[in-house]
Each structure stands twice: as C-alpha cells, then as structure tokens.
Amino acid sequence: MKLPVSTIPEPDAARMQCIACGRVQVDPGGWYQCAACGDLLELIPPQPSSAAVVKSWPEIWRVRRDSRHAEDLSGVWRYRELLPQFPLAPRGIVTLREGNTPLYELPRLAQAAGAAAVWAKHQGMNPTGSFKDLGMTVAVTRAQALGAQWVACASTGNTSASMAAYAAQAGLRSLVLIPAGKIAWGKLAQSLDYGALTCQLDTDFDGCVRILRELVRRAPVYVVNSINPYRVEGQKTMAAEILEQMAWQSPDHILIPGGNLANSSALGKGWLELAALGLAAKIPRISIIQAEGASPLVDSWHNWQGEKLQPRPARTLATAIQIGNPAAWKKAVRVLRSTGGDCLAVNEMEIAQAKAEIGRQGIGCEPASAVTWAGAKKLIHSGWIQPGQSLMLILTGHTLKDAEYILGFHRGEIPGPDAGAPAGLAGLRHPPRQLPATVEAVAAVLETAGRP
Amino acid sequence: MKLPVSTIPEPDAARMQCIACGRVQVDPGGWYQCAACGDLLELIPPQPSSAAVVKSWPEIWRVRRDSRHAEDLSGVWRYRELLPQFPLAPRGIVTLREGNTPLYELPRLAQAAGAAAVWAKHQGMNPTGSFKDLGMTVAVTRAQALGAQWVACASTGNTSASMAAYAAQAGLRSLVLIPAGKIAWGKLAQSLDYGALTCQLDTDFDGCVRILRELVRRAPVYVVNSINPYRVEGQKTMAAEILEQMAWQSPDHILIPGGNLANSSALGKGWLELAALGLAAKIPRISIIQAEGASPLVDSWHNWQGEKLQPRPARTLATAIQIGNPAAWKKAVRVLRSTGGDCLAVNEMEIAQAKAEIGRQGIGCEPASAVTWAGAKKLIHSGWIQPGQSLMLILTGHTLKDAEYILGFHRGEIPGPDAGAPAGLAGLRHPPRQLPATVEAVAAVLETAGRP
Numbered sequence: 001m002k003l004p005v006s007t008i009p010e011p012d013a014a015r016m017q018c019i020a021c022g023r024v025q026v027d028p029g030g031w032y033q034c035a036a037c038g039d040l041l042e043l044i045p046p047q048p049s050s051a052a053v054v055k056s057w058p059e060i061w062r063v064r065r066d067s068r069h070a071e072d073l074s075g076v077w078r079y080r081e082l083l084p085q086f087p088l089a090p091r092g093i094v095t096l097r098e099g100n101t102p103l104y105e106l107p108r109l110a111q112a113a114g115a116a117a118v119w120a121k122h123q124g125m126n127p128t129g130s131f132k133d134l135g136m137t138v139a140v141t142r143a144q145a146l147g148a149q150w151v152a153c154a155s156t157g158n159t160s161a162s163m164a165a166y167a168a169q170a171g172l173r174s175l176v177l178i179p180a181g182k183i184a185w186g187k188l189a190q191s192l193d194y195g196a197l198t199c200q201l202d203t204d205f206d207g208c209v210r211i212l213r214e215l216v217r218r219a220p221v222y223v224v225n226s227i228n229p230y231r232v233e234g235q236k237t238m239a240a241e242i243l244e245q246m247a248w249q250s251p252d253h254i255l256i257p258g259g260n261l262a263n264s265s266a267l268g269k270g271w272l273e274l275a276a277l278g279l280a281a282k283i284p285r286i287s288i289i290q291a292e293g294a295s296p297l298v299d300s301w302h303n304w305q306g307e308k309l310q311p312r313p314a315r316t317l318a319t320a321i322q323i324g325n326p327a328a329w330k331k332a333v334r335v336l337r338s339t340g341g342d343c344l345a346v347n348e349m350e351i352a353q354a355k356a357e358i359g360r361q362g363i364g365c366e367p368a369s370a371v372t373w374a375g376a377k378k379l380i381h382s383g384w385i386q387p388g389q390s391l392m393l394i395l396t397g398h399t400l401k402d403a404e405y406i407l408g409f410h411r412g413e414i415p416g417p418d419a420g421a422p423a424g425l426a427g428l429r430h431p432p433r434q435l436p437a438t439v440e441a442v443a444a445v446l447e448t449a450g451r452p
Numbered sequence: 453m454k455l456p457v458s459t460i461p462e463p464d465a466a467r468m469q470c471i472a473c474g475r476v477q478v479d480p481g482g483w484y485q486c487a488a489c490g491d492l493l494e495l496i497p498p499q500p501s502s503a504a505v506v507k508s509w510p511e512i513w514r515v516r517r518d519s520r521h522a523e524d525l526s527g528v529w530r531y532r533e534l535l536p537q538f539p540l541a542p543r544g545i546v547t548l549r550e551g552n553t554p555l556y557e558l559p560r561l562a563q564a565a566g567a568a569a570v571w572a573k574h575q576g577m578n579p580t581g582s583f584k585d586l587g588m589t590v591a592v593t594r595a596q597a598l599g600a601q602w603v604a605c606a607s608t609g610n611t612s613a614s615m616a617a618y619a620a621q622a623g624l625r626s627l628v629l630i631p632a633g634k635i636a637w638g639k640l641a642q643s644l645d646y647g648a649l650t651c652q653l654d655t656d657f658d659g660c661v662r663i664l665r666e667l668v669r670r671a672p673v674y675v676v677n678s679i680n681p682y683r684v685e686g687q688k689t690m691a692a693e694i695l696e697q698m699a700w701q702s703p704d705h706i707l708i709p710g711g712n713l714a715n716s717s718a719l720g721k722g723w724l725e726l727a728a729l730g731l732a733a734k735i736p737r738i739s740i741i742q743a744e745g746a747s748p749l750v751d752s753w754h755n756w757q758g759e760k761l762q763p764r765p766a767r768t769l770a771t772a773i774q775i776g777n778p779a780a781w782k783k784a785v786r787v788l789r790s791t792g793g794d795c796l797a798v799n800e801m802e803i804a805q806a807k808a809e810i811g812r813q814g815i816g817c818e819p820a821s822a823v824t825w826a827g828a829k830k831l832i833h834s835g836w837i838q839p840g841q842s843l844m845l846i847l848t849g850h851t852l853k854d855a856e857y858i859l860g861f862h863r864g865e866i867p868g869p870d871a872g873a874p875a876g877l878a879g880l881r882h883p884p885r886q887l888p889a890t891v892e893a894v895a896a897v898l899e900t901a902g903r904p
Contacts, residue, residue: 065517068699073554096556096814102525102549102579108623125579127554128816129852150898169814171560173901177894180886188884189855192862193811197882197901203889214891219898247520359645362548362621364580400581400852403641410644430649432640434632437655439666442629446602446671449625449649 014084016041016229019330029146030216032227040328043084043229045273054277057081061244075099076137079240082273083233089144094170096127098137099237103245106361109373113380117390119251120358121242124365128190129398130320131263132162134238135231139224140166148222150175152215154208155225156183158320158397161190163224168194175221177201177208186404187319226262226327235263239270242392243280250282252389253379255372257396258288258297258343259321261332267394268335284392287341288332289375291316291368295345297329302343306333317405317414318351320368320397342384346374349415356409356428364399466536468493468681471782481598482668484679492780494681495536497725506729509533513696527551528589531692534725535685541596546622548579550589551689555697558813561825565832569842571703572810573694576817580642581850582772583715584614586690587683591676592618600674602627604667606660607677608635610772610849613642615676620646627673629653629660638856639771678714678779687715691722694844695732702734704841705831707824709848710740710749710795711773713784719846720787736844739793740784741827743768743820747797749781754795758785769857769866770803772820772849794836798826801867808861808880816851 014027020039032041048054061079064072071077074095103121110118123131140163143151151167152175153159160176167174176191180200188198201208209225216223224231243250250271256264267286274280290298294314300306314324326332336343346354354377355370372393379385399406408414410431435441466479472491484493500506513531516524523529526547555573562570575583592615595603603619604627605611612628619626628643632652640650653660661677668675676683695702702723708716719738726732742750746766752758763777778784788795798806806829807822824845831837851858860866862883887893 062518066514068697097554100552104548125577127577129850165814165816167814168812173898175894175898178884183884185859186855189858190816190851192882193808193816193851193858194814195808195812195880195882197897198884199894199897200884200886201889201894202887207889211889211891211894215894218891219895221898245520356645356647360620360647362617362619362646364617364642364645398581398850398852399642399645400850403638406641406645407637428647430644430647432630432635432650432652434652435654437653437659437663439663439670442627442651442653442663442667443671445649445651446625446627446673 014086015044017044031213031223032229040227040331041229042269042331043233045082046085048081048277051278054279058244058248058279061240070095073097074137075101075241076134076234076237079237082237082240082270083138084230086142086145088141091144093137094140094144094166095137096133096165096169098126098133099241101125101241103242104361104363106363108361109357113377114387115380115385115391116388117251118376119390119392120363120395121238121392122363122365122395123238124369124395124398124401128158128162128165129401130158130162131235131238131396132158133166135234135266136162136166136224138234139228139230140170140172142230143222143224144170144172146222148220149173150219150221151224152177152212152221153223153225154178154205154212156187156191158401159225160188160196161194164191164194164196167196173197175199177212179204179208226260232262232266232269235266236270236273238267239274239280243274248279248281250280250284251392252284253385253391254284254286254394255289255376255391256286256394257321257368257371258290258332259294259323259326259368261288261297261326261328263394263396264288264335265328265331268339269331272338283339285341286335286339287375287379288336288343289371290343290345291318291321291351291371292345292347294322294324296324296326297332298343298345300329300333301336306336317348318368318371319402320366321371342379344375344378346371346378350374352409352414353428359399360428363395365395366397366399366401367405369395369397466538467496469496483665483675484681492679492681492783494721494783495685497534498537500533500729503730506731510696510700510731513692522547525549526589527553527693528586528686528689531689534689534692534722535590536682538594538597540593543596545589546592546596546618547589548585548617548621550578550585551693553577553693555694556813556815558815560813561809565829566839567832567837567843568840569703570828571842571844572815572847573690573844574815574817574847575690576821576847576850576853580610580614580617581853582610582614583687583690583848584610585618587686587718588614588618588676590686591680591682592622592624594682595674595676596622596624598674600672601625602671602673603676604629604664604673605675605677606630606657606664608639608643610853611677612640612648613646616643616646616648619648625649627651629664631656631660678712684714684718684721687718688722688725690719691726691732695726700731700733702732702736703844704736705837705843706736706738706846707741707828707843708738708846709773709820709823710742710784711746711775711778711820713740713749713778713780715846715848716740716787717780717783720791724790735791737793738787738791739827739831740788740795741823742795742797743770743773743803743823744797744799746774746776748776748778749784750795750797752781753785753788758788769800770820770823771854772818773823794831796827796830798823798830802826804861804866805880811851812880815847817847818849818851818853819857821847821849
C-alpha cells in the first residue's frame with residue numbers, strides 16, 4: 001500500500017479539551033491527544049440555547065421511544081442532544097439498536113444485604129454482549145463521516161467484538177492487532193464472525209499500540225481504542241437512560257467495575273453533565289470496584305489520593321478488567337472526587353460468590369460485572385453504604401462471554417465457597433449428579449435440595 | 453421425598469383444544485395431553501367482546517411502550533390481550549424483560565440476492581440469548597400461579613438455560629434431566645449459572661422424558677418441555693411485535709428454522725390469530741428451513757404431504773435444530789398449509805456460508821438461525837421467492853451460544869467455501885495472520901484485503 005501523507009480529513013470542528021492541561025482544541029483526528037501536553041482529550045458537550053430548551057428534552061426523549069426511525073430506536077442516539085454534533089455520512093448513523101438495556105430490581109439481594117433497594121443495569125444485553133456497543137455506535141459513525149475505510153484497535157476482547165460488528169454494519173473493514181502467540185481464541189470468535197481482519201504481530205501489546213499509532217498517521221485507518229473520545233460520549237448516555245428508567249430519581253450509590261476506567265469515566269461525565277443541565281436533581285456516589293489482582297486505581301486512590309498511578313502486572317479471572325495500566329485513570333479519579341465515591345478491590349473468591357448470587361436472581365453476567373455486587377457487600381458491611389440506602393450495579397457483559405468460568409466454578413476449580421453467602425443464598429454450586437433412572441431417585445434429590 | 457398423590461392444583465379453567473381430535477377440555481395440568489386421544493393440546497385464545505375492542509389494541513400496545521410497569525416493559529406481556537387469562541400469584545408475572553428484540557434491515561443481502569427487502573428479526577437478543585424466553589415467561593408465570601416449587605425439563609440447550617433463568621427470577625427451583633454421559637458442558641453453563649439442579653440419569657433421552665412424566669404425576673413439579681402449551685402462547689406474540697415494528701404491514705415471506713417445530717407453530721398461530729382478529733391484513737408465506745441432517749419435516753412434507761412423519765436420527769452442527777422426532781410437527785404442517793409456505797433443507801456448507809454472510813452485516817447468530825438465509829437464497833434461486841418480493845429471517849439464537857462453531861469455520865474445519873457467495877460477499881474467512889511488527893507489513897495486508 002502506498003501510504004498517503006495525509007490523515008483522514010476533518011470537515012468540521014468538534015471542540016475538545018485536554019483532561020490534564022485544559023487546552024481547548026478542534027478535533028485533531030488520528031491518535032486523539034493534546035497538541036500541548038499529549039494527554040487524553042474529551043469532547044466539550046454542545047451548549048443548549050436556553051434552560052427552557054433543556055427542560056423539553058425528557059419529553060422529546062420519551063416521545064422518541066414510540067418512533068421507528070433508526071436514530072430513535074437506538075438507546076444512544078435517542079439522547080442525541082447530549083452527543084457531539086458533526087455532519088453525518090449520507091447513510092446516517094451506524095447503529096445495531098444498542099442501549100435500551102433492562103434495569104432489573106433484585107429484592108432478594110436487597111433483603112439479604114439490608115439495602116433499601118438493589119438494581120442492576122445490564123449493559124451485557126447490548127447487541128454484541130457488552131457495554132462497548134454504546135460507545136462504538138458513535139465512534140464508527142464518526143469514522144464513516146470522516147470517510148475512513150478501516151477501523152482498528154489493539155484488543156481481542158469486548159472492544160474488538162463491538163468494533164467488528166459496527167464496522168460490518170457500516171460496510172467498513174476492521175483490523176485487530178494482537179501480540180503473536182497471545183491469541184485467546186474464545187475471545188476472538190465474535191470478531192471473526194463479523195469479518196474482522198486479525199494480525200498477530202511479533203511484539204507485545206504496547207508494540208501493537210505503537211504500530212497502530214503510526215498506521216493512523218499514514219493510512220485512512222480510524223482508531224477506536226479507548227483513547228477515542230467519541231466512545232466516551234456514547235457511553236455517557238447510559239446516565240440518561242438510567243435516569244429515564246428511574247423516573248429521573250437517582251439511587252444513592254452506583255457501583256461500576258474498573259478496568260481501563262473509560263466506562264466509569266463516561267458514567268460520571270454523563271451524570272455530571274445532566275446535573276449541570278438541571279436534569280439530575282441528585283448525583284449518586286459512583287464507586288469503582290476492581291479485582292485485587294488488577295487494582296492500580298485502588299492503590300492510587302488510597303496511597304496517593306489519586307495524584308499518581310503506578311502501573312503493575314494484572315492478573316484476574318475477570319478478564320474484562322484485567323488491566324494494569326488503565327488509560328483513563330485521571331478521568332476516573334475526577335469522577336470519584338466529584339461524586340464522593342469510593343474505590344476498593346475484591347478478591348477472586350468474592351467475585352465468584354457474587355456472580356453466583358446474581359445468577360440466582362436469573363441474571364447472567366460476565367465475571368467482571370460481578371465485582372460490583374462483591375464490592376457492594378463489603379461497603380455495606382463496613383457501614384459506608386448505610387442501611388436504608390439504595391444502590392445500583394452496572395453489569396457490563398453477557399454471561400455467555402465467559403462460559404468456561406461458569407463451568408470452572410461448578411466443577412470446583414474456581415474459589416468461592418458458599419459459606420460466606422448472605423442468608424437465603426447458600427448452596428450456589430450445583431455440579432451435575434449421576435443417578436439411577438428411577439422416579440424415586442430424582443424425587444429424593446429434590447427433597448434434599450430443599451427450598452431456595 | 454414422600455410423593456404426594458395429588459398433582460399441582462388447577463384453580464382456574466383455561467380452555468384447551470386437542471390439535472388432533474379437536475376435543476375441548478379445561479387445562480389438565482401435569483403432562484398436557486388430550487384426555488381422549490393423547491395428542492398435544494393448545495390454548496384457545498380469549499375472545500374479545502367486539503371488533504371495536506380489538507381495533508383499540510394497537511394503540512393500547514403503543515402507549516404501553518412508554519410505561520415503566522413490568523407487564524408493559526415485557527415484549528410478551530405488552531400484548532397480553534392475546535395471552536391466556538389466569539389468576540396470577542401475588543407477585544405477578546415472572547419477567548426478565550423478554551421480547552423488544554431488534555428488527556434489522558439488511559440492504560446488502562437484499563441487493564446481492566435480488567430481493568426487494570431482507571429483514572432479520574433477532575430473537576437471540578432475548579435475556580438468555582434465545583427465542584425460548586418468549587415462551588418461558590408465560591410458562592414459569594403459570595407455574596408460579598399454580599404454586600409449583602420446581603420447574604423441570606429434559607434438555608441441556610436453550611430450553612434449560614431459559615427455564616433456569618426464569619425459575620431463578622421467580623424464586624423457584626429448576627431441574628434438568630439429561631442422559632448420563634451425554635453432558636455438553638458448554639450448553640449447560642447457563643443453566644448452572646442460574647442455579648439449576650442437573651441430574652444425569654442412567655438412561656437415554658426418551659427415558660428422561662418418561663421419568664419426568666411420572667414425576668409430575670406425583671410431585672409438585674411443573675414441566676416446561678415443549679409439550680407445555682403456555683410456551684407457545686408467549687412465543688406467538690412474536691407475530692404482534694413484528695407487525696408493530698413493520699407498521700402493521702406484512703413481508704411477503706418469513707423464513708424460520710425448524711427443529712422441534714414449536715417456534716414455527718407459534719409464529720403461525722400468532723399470525724393467523726391476528727389475521728382473524730383483523731389486525732394483519734396479509735398473511736406472509738411462512739417457510740420452515742431444516743438442516744439436511746435433521747429434516748424429518750421436509751421428508752414428511754414432500755413424500756407424504758404432511759400426513760405422517762418418520763422419526764430419524766439427527767446429525768447437524770446446527771445443534772439447536774438437531775432433532776429427529778419433532779414434537780410439534782402436526783402444528784407445523786398446519787402452518788405450512790394455511791400460509792402457503794414451503795419446507796426445505798440446506799446442507800452444512802450452505803449453513804456455514806449463510807452464517808458468515810449474516811455476520812458480515814454485523815449481525816451475529818447461532819448456526820441454526822443461519823438456515824433461514826441459506827434457505828432464502830435457494831428459494832430465490834428456484835424462483836419460488838420472486839424478484840421484488842420482501843422476506844424476513846427469524847434468527848433464533850445469539851452468536852455467543854456457539855463460539856466454537858465460529859472458530860471451527862475460520863480454522864477451516866467447517867465446510868463453507870466462499871466460492872458460492874453472492875457478489876460482494878466473497879472473502880468470508882479470516883484466519884489470523886502472523887506478521888513482523890512493522891507498519892509496512894500491516895499496511896500491505898490492508899492493501900491486499902481490499903474493499904469489502
């Protein structure tokens with residue numbers, strides 16, 4: 001390929017601000033970093049012309065629920081007043097009808113833990129099975145508007161699956177870069193299904209990122225890694241959807257898994273912007289829960305008050321948050337500070353236990369999602385979440401994303417004894433039993449299994 | 453367990469009709485079979501008091517989209533005027549917000565095949581990843597209304613996953629019976645996640661069914677196998693949701709996978725009932741597509757005009773429709789006859805190819821779902837579906853239900869050469885490539901991969 005010297009043209013001038021030095025600049029495209037200090041950029045939300053205009057938005061969003069237009073059927077673009085404005089490609093937005101995800105109330109968990117109410121917002125019910133779709137619809141729409149032929153990322157997990165699906169829907173090609181010999185086939189299945197081109201490079205993960213960074217400078221490739229600020233804009237609409245589902249009332253606490261920290265940053269950005277607009281009367285405390293083996297933000301928060309972050313090797317079975325050097329940590333610290341949230345880690349046993357307890361409510365999720373309930377129990381136990389307060393768990397991925405984990409738990413290979421379960425939740429493991437083929441044998445098992 | 457002599461009490465008298473002899477009877481509970489001839493029963497829909505009442509339903513259903521009540525948030529119970537009426541348990545319906553699944557338009561597939569329009573209704577976007585949830589919400593609600601403590605089935609696939617989730621949501625226990633030594637662990641993962649009790653019995657599948665049949669006679673266990681007619685009632689609301697999404701216009705053709713045939717029966721029942729009510733102006737031809745290795749209905753339809761069915765061993769990689777002795781075959785024949793549909797089989801290569809082509813639109817599905825597109829292409833090629841006609845594919849399961857299949861395809865282990873792809877859809881396989889870590893190497897791959 002003859003590498004052209006120009007990057008993708010930027011026909012408009014979406015305004016961005018550096019999260020570190022605060023410098024305002026037009027969308028630089030390419031690698032999305034501050035021209036002055038090199039830190040991350042975020043989009044400046046469009047300013048409504050008056051308070052009266054903002055007041056009309058909830059009714060506009062409500063009415064759109066009854067529309068059959070693509071941009072209203074999307075649970076992200078329905079709230080497009082909150083999104084950056086840019087000229088679309090002729091075919092419009094790229095959507096798979098993301099968002100519109102269920103909010104479940106879990107009264108048995110609330111009762112067991114002594115909370116006023118426990119809700120679970122299930123982002124794993126998005127089209128490709130993870131919350132990434134909320135941001136990807138905006139990023140890939142932006143890619144198409146810019147005339148990109150390829151979208152790309154360095155990831156083999158939920159991000160590449162989401163990217164590949166939206167690219168396919170748009171008729172764009174998608175490129176996944178991964179370190180050679182590090183293929184997790186199961187995680188790659190979705191990306192292959194949607195037609196992504198996967199390259200194993202003879203380098204490590206950081207090497208893949210370096211190549212990607214160089215590639216976007218020289219070819220019409222649009223990068224959708226987490227540095228892309230359009231993804232955050234899509235993900236922040238989660239705050240509006242939750243508020244709408246809750247009749248514009250906030251819970252006291254929200255708990256969200258912390259990996260690369262873009263999701264918690266987006267949730268916080270969304271809630272704070274809605275509060276500034278006067279659409280959220282209360283700001284919930286947003287607490288970020290990490291796995292013990294991948295908890296650099298917890299260290300930063302408790303040891304250095306969020307002033308610095310020490311990257312470290314990450315190791316947890318909750319693979320979606322197995323990240324030792326999170327890109328968006330400064331944004332996450334800002335969310336903890338401005339909402340009054342806490343940040344803590346839970347161990348593998350607590351994660352497995354929490355996942356099984358959520359499953360027992362009929363709600364499947366990937367292990368990373370379960371850190372929220374594990375963290376909630378600890379915060380209730382410590383008294384930080386008080387009796388009578390309400391809390392919401394953000395579940396980020398579908399249970400089918402990691403079937404192996406479930407089998408490992410029920411085979412006894414993953415720690416998580418039922419001993420620590422709250423009252424009424426014991427007996428979480430159910431390895432298959434072998435029985436003679438008689439009614440009496442089955443009936444005897446029913447008898448000993450007892451009531452739930 | 454001391455087995456009580458009585459079965460679950462039946463407090464009300466929902467009316468059912470035998471599909472073979474036509475005898476009308478009150479809900480017999482237990483095993484749900486005709487008291488006279490032993491064949492399957494189906495529920496008689498409630499009769500509206502007047503045509504004016506029926507005319508108001510679409511507006512009522514529309515308004516409910518804007519409600520926050522559980523029975524309105526469900527894409528099944530929203531259409532509750534179509535469902536059997538029975539007294540609910542105090543906690544109401546058992547729902548995980550099933551239904552509300554996306555209808556995708558696939559213009560590139562339409563263009564490639566020469567159809568006026570191709571839509572895909574994606575039932576794999578239901579909470580547990582398959583269409584089974586539509587029926588299970590009604591069956592488990594019924595179980596709870598009857599005071600059952602356990603729900604049970606003989607299945608390790610999509611049915612048991614769905615049953616286990618709804619039972620967990622309801623606070624009921626669930627029992628899965630499977631033949632010893634036949635555990636497909638991957639398929640069992642979801643059921644275990646939701647807390648199902650699994651018993652491996654020292655017998656074959658029919659033996660498991662016999663034990664289940666005996667068990668319901670003697671213990672408060674409610675069976676949700678496909679003989680349960682409440683499941684069909686929930687599944688039939690799919691017709692109403694499609695019509696509502698299509699602004700009450702019907703496509704010319706609907707193609708649906710055929711395994712146990714309960715889903716095609718339900719879709720047909722729903723559409724015919726809506727037509728009888730005056731809510732569907734046109735009845736689409738509903739065609740049932742089977743895998744060649746599991747096509748007893750195709751044999752029945754073409755060799756015996758649907759008058760008899762010869763069970764046979766089933767073998768296909770599309771495991772969700774790997775059924776040689778489908779329970780609902782008589783109902784399915786009725787749907788073919790009354791809608792003017794066709795019934796045909798597609799081979800493994802055609803299924804793999806079709807699945808990859810659907811994936812290339814950004815839509816993932818399990819292999820069984822892809823038979824619809826494979827069948828559509830054959831029916832277009834034969835001229836049975838005419839140029840300018842519109843068609844809709846019913847996708848039944850989520851792509852994450854069978855990640856192994858995708859990997860097998862991209863590794864070249866599953867047949868499906870790209871040679872047969874319609875124009876513009878070639879190059880469906882993308883095994884990962886190994887490259888040196890240079891920008892030039894990656895750029896060269898982009899160049900040769902070309903445009904989509």
